[in-house]
Amino acid sequence: MTMVTAIVGLALLGLGACGTSDDPADKPTATETTASSSPSAPTSEPTDDASSALSGDWHDVDAKWVVHFHDDGTYVEDFEGVKDFRVGTYAVDGATVSLIGDDGNTDKGTIEGDTLVFKLGTLTRMS
Numbered sequence: 001m002t003m004v005t006a007i008v009g010l011a012l013l014g015l016g017a018c019g020t021s022d023d024p025a026d027k028p029t030a031t032e033t034t035a036s037s038s039p040s041a042p043t044s045e046p047t048d049d050a051s052s053a054l055s056g057d058w059h060d061v062d063a064k065w066v067v068h069f070h071d072d073g074t075y076v077e078d079f080e081g082v083k084d085f086r087v088g089t090y091a092v093d094g095a096t097v098s099l100i101g102d103d104g105n106t107d108k109g110t111i112e113g114d115t116l117v118f119k120l121g122t123l124t125r126m127s
Helices: 002-016 030-037 049-054
Strands: 056-060 065-069 074-079 082-093 096-101 106-112 115-117 122-125
Touching (some): 049 082
Antiparallel strands (some): 096 106, 115 122
């Protein structure tokens, strides 16, 4: 038991020696502090006419897929009868539409005339 106590004591002593120092070199400079605390502007809102033009409901009947694009840069997908299947933000860069899901996945499609072409299917505006 004495040997185990000694080993545990040495381990704790070794871990205690790994602590941080109070040396000023370890503290962030005023520039670092200011830079990290500055909020960045939100990037989810569409800013061009192409993004605004997507606002509304789009669907692919064959894929049983509906995407609801909102003016605030968010979207909601319904898939195979499941409402609110996936949500997230969208962005338009030229002819490319990106659906950035809250699930961490991003699907990219292209604007081709009056359709949005994705791997899953081709969306047309619902009337």
